[in-house]
Amino acid sequence: MSMDDTSVEVPGGSPASDDLRQERDELHDRLLRVTAEFDNYRKRTDRERREQAEYAATDLIRDLLPVIDDLERALAASIDPKTGNVATLRQGVELIRRQLAEVLRRRGVEPIDAVGQDFDPEWHEAIASDPIDGHREGEVTAELRRGYRIGPKLIRAAMVKVAKA
Numbered sequence: 001m002s003m004d005d006t007s008v009e010v011p012g013g014s015p016a017s018d019d020l021r022q023e024r025d026e027l028h029d030r031l032l033r034v035t036a037e038f039d040n041y042r043k044r045t046d047r048e049r050r051e052q053a054e055y056a057a058t059d060l061i062r063d064l065l066p067v068i069d070d071l072e073r074a075l076a077a078s079i080d081p082k083t084g085n086v087a088t089l090r091q092g093v094e095l096i097r098r099q100l101a102e103v104l105r106r107r108g109v110e111p112i113d114a115v116g117q118d119f120d121p122e123w124h125e126a127i128a129s130d131p132i133d134g135h136r137e138g139e140v141t142a143e144l145r146r147g148y149r150i151g152p153k154l155i156r157a158a159m160v161k162v163a164k165a
Contacts, residue, residue: 063103070096104148112147114140114158123147125157135163 074092112123119126119138127144135141140160147158 060103060107063106064100067096067100067103070099108150109148109155110150112149112158114143114147114160116140119160119162123149123154123157124160124162126162127159128161129164130161131165132163137163137165139163 070092074089074096114124117124117140119140124140124147130141132141139162140158141163142161143158144161145156145159148155
């Protein structure tokens with residue numbers, strides 16, 4: 001054999017080529033195991049994320065059910081036809097609103113202060129602007145829909161009216 005014949009495979013192979021083949025097979029097996037482990041990890045984290053979301057939703061719903069019960073009782077209450085007194089009904093609905101606000105507060109939800117603040121497109125959605133005496137340019141003069149956030153994360157922007165010059 002000449003020096004050029006080193007690249008020709010000999011039947012049965014040399015010990016060096018057998019070692020390389022074995023190392024390649026081991027690395028291939030290792031790659032397959034790592035790929036399978038990663039796939040299992042991804043599936044497990046997806047399942048855990050879904051379970052966590054379901055748990056959070058269930059927990060929130062459990063906190064909201066008493067509010068719904070109170071709303072149903074308020075709707076079932078009749079207004080005295082003789083006096084037309086709605087004050088008691090209004091007080092009941094206000095109590096329910098406070099109860100719901102407390103559920104949200106416990107969850108870290110905060111209303112966004114808007115009226116009197118400078119318009120901030122990150123927190124406010126301007127739907128109207130009017131020249132209004134006594135207000136500075138860009139000041140929020142009315143809140144048409146309350147906005148909410150959890151810490152620094154916006155849930156819903158406040159719909160506002162803004163003063164213009």
